[in-house]
Amino acid sequence: MKMAVDMINPQDDEKVCDSSCGTGGFVVNAMTCVVNRLKERLEKQYGPKDGWNADITKAYNERISEIAKENFFGFDLNPDLVKATKMNMVMNNDGSGNILQMNTLLPPHEWSEETRRHLADALKIDIESITNYKSIQFFDVIVTNPPFGTKIPIQDQQILEQFELAHIWKKLPNDGWEMQNKLQSSVPPEQLFIERVLQLLKEGGRTAIVLPDSILGAPGLEYLRQWLIHKTKIIASIDLHADAFQPHNGTQCSILFLQKKMQKEIDAEEKNGEIIDYNIFMAMVDHIGHDKRGNKIFKRDEKGNIIVKEEEKMVPERTLDGTVAYRKEIQQEKIINDQTILVAGAFEKWKKEEGIQW
Numbered sequence: 001m002k003m004a005v006d007m008i009n010p011q012d013d014e015k016v017c018d019s020s021c022g023t024g025g026f027v028v029n030a031m032t033c034v035v036n037r038l039k040e041r042l043e044k045q046y047g048p049k050d051g052w053n054a055d056i057t058k059a060y061n062e063r064i065s066e067i068a069k070e071n072f073f074g075f076d077l078n079p080d081l082v083k084a085t086k087m088n089m090v091m092n093n094d095g096s097g098n099i100l101q102m103n104t105l106l107p108p109h110e111w112s113e114e115t116r117r118h119l120a121d122a123l124k125i126d127i128e129s130i131t132n133y134k135s136i137q138f139f140d141v142i143v144t145n146p147p148f149g150t151k152i153p154i155q156d157q158q159i160l161e162q163f164e165l166a167h168i169w170k171k172l173p174n175d176g177w178e179m180q181n182k183l184q185s186s187v188p189p190e191q192l193f194i195e196r197v198l199q200l201l202k203e204g205g206r207t208a209i210v211l212p213d214s215i216l217g218a219p220g221l222e223y224l225r226q227w228l229i230h231k232t233k234i235i236a237s238i239d240l241h242a243d244a245f246q247p248h249n250g251t252q253c254s255i256l257f258l259q260k261k262m263q264k265e266i267d268a269e270e271k272n273g274e275i276i277d278y279n280i281f282m283a284m285v286d287h288i289g290h291d292k293r294g295n296k297i298f299k300r301d302e303k304g305n306i307i308v309k310e311e312e313k314m315v316p317e318r319t320l321d322g323t324v325a326y327r328k329e330i331q332q333e334k335i336i337n338d339q340t341i342l343v344a345g346a347f348e349k350w351k352k353e354e355g356i357q358w
Contacts, residue, residue, distance in 0.1 A: 004143055004208040004255055005029040006344035007236065009358055012038065012067060014140035015123070019104045019197055021074030024085030026143045027099070028092045031072050035064055050316050050324050070122070073139070074099040098122050105159050105192055108136055133162040137202045144197065145210040148190035148251070155186040163187075163195045169223035177223035190215065191224060198231060198260055206235070206259045206358065213239075213252045229275060230266065232258040235356070236281035238343060241288035250292075257281075281350050289338030299335040308332050 010016045010030045018026045038060070043049060046056050068089070076082050082101040089099060102115050108130050111119075120127035123138055130136065160166035166187045168180045190211060197207050215221055216237070228234070236257035244253060269275050290296055299307045311333060314326040 001025045001029045003340040008208045010141045016141045017073040017139045018144045020146045021076045024088040027074045142207040146193035153186035201260045203262045239284040246292045247294045287337045287339045289336045297337045299337045
């Protein structure tokens with residue numbers, strides 16, 4: 001989650017959402033990312049946080065509350081998970097007000113009156129403008145892990161008719177695909193969530209979405225990949241370790257980082273009959289830091305001994321006169337064998353080389 005959030009890099013003034021938030025890990029990490037950036041800026045100006053006066057601390061806390069209230073959103077169908085997310089947000093700088101219990105895939109006009117009104121107030125839009133799937137481009141950033149699996153297919157025709165990916169697609173002689181008028185009888189939820197995420201994004205908005213590898217490689221889903229390339233710029237693809245979601249789920253997954261194309265880009269490419277070529281960042285995570293049972297795995301040397309690193313930390317202590325002093329302390333720590341902590345740094349370097357601004 002931290003890797004995905006660091007790579008998608010939400011900014012202070014951007015609207016951030018998890019459209020299937022579960023217990024809120026992505027939203028909490030995104031909020032923490034923005035808050036840490038705010039803290040770093042203030043520490044450069046006023047010194048370490050422990051030494052701030054009451055006015056600076058108050059301004060800092062008020063800014064956090066403002067960001068949380070205006071910019072962070074989470075939706076989930078399960079009311080118990082919504083409660084858990086709200087608690088996690090309260091424990092991590094708040095932002096619990098915009099965590100809503102709802103079926104994200106429902107047609108927007110079927111969202112409850114309370115949900116639509118809350119969204120309209122939080123986003124400062126007219127409630128009457130929330131009408132259908134074409135009118136919900138609310139967010140700059142979406143980072144999410146949607147539910148997936150053939151055991152929970154979506155069969156409701158009212159839901160399916162909102163999505164191009166719910167239609168039957170026909171293979172053309174030129175190896176392209178053409179959408180037909182007829183709907184499929186059922187569609188796995190993760191396929192619909194891809195399109196819903198893009199419907200929720202503003203033009204130029206970006207998403208990090210966890211998907212099963214079948215979407216990226218199954219021959220029968222070639223039309224979906226063509227649709228994705230047509231609608232988005234694929235920024236990055238991170239191949240996760242098979243044990244990434246163990247001990248709870250053994251599905252092999254990747255994280256796709258996508259940027260929604262502007263409509264004028266899509267129109268120009270359709271007119272020219274070709275998509276502009278570009279580079280894609282790709283990485284494979286071979287070590288995820290835990291085994292199938294969820295036990296931590298630590299780095300070892302050539303002889304099999306666990307590698308221990310020593311860190312010199314400055315520990316704050318308050319003196320008798322009330323000032324804060326720091327003393328050096330050497331701490332030993334075992335290194336978890338987790339490559340996800342390396343990916344964001346490599347991506348940041350690549351992003352600069354490619355001229356990507358966010």
